[in-house]
Amino acid sequence: EPEVTQTPSHQVTQMGQEVILRCVPISNHLYFYWYRQILGQKVEFLVSFYNNEISEKSEIFDDQFSVERPDGSNFTLKIRSTKLEDSAMYFCASISPAISPGEQYFGPGTRLTVT
Amino acid sequence: RKEVEQDPGPFNVPEGATVAFNCTYSNSASQSFFWYRQDCRKEPKLLMSVYSSGNEDGRFTAQLNRASQYISLLIRDSKLSDSATYLCVVNGRDSSYKLIFGSGTRLLVRP
Numbered sequence: 001e002p003e004v005t006q007t008p009s010h011q012v013t014q015m016g017q018e019v020i021l022r023c024v025p026i027s028n029h030l031y032f033y034w035y036r037q038i039l040g041q042k043v044e045f046l047v048s049f050y051n052n053e054i055s056e057k058s059e060i061f062d063d064q065f066s067v068e069r070p071d072g073s074n075f076t077l078k079i080r081s082t083k084l085e086d087s088a089m090y091f092c093a094s095i096s097p098a099i100s101p102g103e104q105y106f107g108p109g110t111r112l113t114v115t
Numbered sequence: 116r117k118e119v120e121q122d123p124g125p126f127n128v129p130e131g132a133t134v135a136f137n138c139t140y141s142n143s144a145s146q147s148f149f150w151y152r153q154d155c156r157k158e159p160k161l162l163m164s165v166y167s168s169g170n171e172d173g174r175f176t177a178q179l180n181r182a183s184q185y186i187s188l189l190i191r192d193s194k195l196s197d198s199a200t201y202l203c204v205v206n207g208r209d210s211s212y213k214l215i216f217g218s219g220t221r222l223l224v225r226p
């Protein structure tokens with residue numbers, strides 16, 4: 001069964017450093033997402049990406065965040081200058097709306113720890 | 116008001132019990148409704164979609180009441196492996212198909 005993959009599984013970084021989280025969505029999917037989940041809290045939408053551009057972003061997704069699909073397979077989330085409050089699980093997801101708009105396939109997540 | 120509201124639990128039930136979770140959502144324009152399951156420190160996984168007519172998948176039954184903006188999940192004959200957090204999820208009419216999650220209801224099934 002096809003799956004979304006994410007690397008690394010765990011990233012530890014110092015406050016102020018840049019991090020890049022990587023995802024490989026399912027190959028025939030068209031919409032890509034990043035969500036985050038702070039420990040003990042709910043899953044929160046960050047950004048959606050379609051047709052090589054951001055289709056929607058949340059208030060959390062400020063100027064410190066950016067997304068890219070550099071090569072047609074990878075989908076990356078960059079945090080330019082990490083803060084302590086960026087510590088969370090970051091999940092990538094993808095869908096093919098023609099099949100099912102709500103059945104988002106989630107990757108296993110990257111745990112980001114900012115010290 | 117929270118967009119999707121759930122009782123956090125935990126619900127602590129014996130094996131074989133029937134347990135019901137409820138959820139309310141605030142945006143009447145929401146179009147699609149789901150229950151996802153999340154195990155500790157893992158990714159959410161789709162359990163089932165929820166339809167107005169109600170739907171059943173084995174031991175799981177989901178109901179939607181659009182007038183009351185209310186969604187439910189019933190689990191019959193609980194198994195130890197059902198222990199997890201159950202996430203009520205909606206998406207709206209917007210073109211991004213983003214998902215809006217509730218905080219989840221934790222279920223513990225004991226032997």
